[in-house]
Amino acid sequence: MPWWQWLIDIAGILLLLVLGYGLALVIRRRALSRHGGTFELSYRVRSDRAGRGWVLGLGRYSGQTLEWFRVFSVAPGPRRIWARDTLSYDGRREALGAEQMSLYPDHVVIHCQTASGEIELAMSEASLTGFQSWLEARPPGTDWSR
Numbered sequence: 001m002p003w004w005q006w007l008i009d010i011a012g013i014l015l016l017l018v019l020g021y022g023l024a025l026v027i028r029r030r031a032l033s034r035h036g037g038t039f040e041l042s043y044r045v046r047s048d049r050a051g052r053g054w055v056l057g058l059g060r061y062s063g064q065t066l067e068w069f070r071v072f073s074v075a076p077g078p079r080r081i082w083a084r085d086t087l088s089y090d091g092r093r094e095a096l097g098a099e100q101m102s103l104y105p106d107h108v109v110i111h112c113q114t115a116s117g118e119i120e121l122a123m124s125e126a127s128l129t130g131f132q133s134w135l136e137a138r139p140p141g142t143d144w145s146r
Helices: 003-033 125-136
Strands: 038-040 042-044 057-062 065-070 080-083 088-094 108-114 117-123
Touching: 003 057, 038 125, 088 125, 108 125, 117 125
Parallel strands: none
Antiparallel strands: 038 057, 042 117, 057 065, 065 080, 088 108, 108 117
8 A cells, every 4th residue: 555545544533533632621511401400610720820720611500519621621520529518618719811821711810719629710790690609508507607
């Protein structure tokens, strides 16, 4: 077989792999949003450099937890899980500098405290309203003084 036929075969295989990956992402996104309560949620995994370390993702409310999934991953499970009773909202700010290019348009950055320390999330204004309502809707017996 001539070399150019090998190149065409390799290009065809690569094209099928890329299409398969895209199809897997679409199926995963539909499966995650099947139960409702999903929204665009970015998470700052590294805060050592200003404006850097953001990863795009999806958030999903699942009972007493907030689950975070990476957008460009085909893994079925969440990458991070935060329990409602250990999560507290500290404030918000607008995206600054390089963050504006790293995040979805019109998302605001929020600061939260968890049992393991401070985290930063980014979401839309509407999602922030839902997030605050979800946090405030804690079950009876919750220590509200935190």
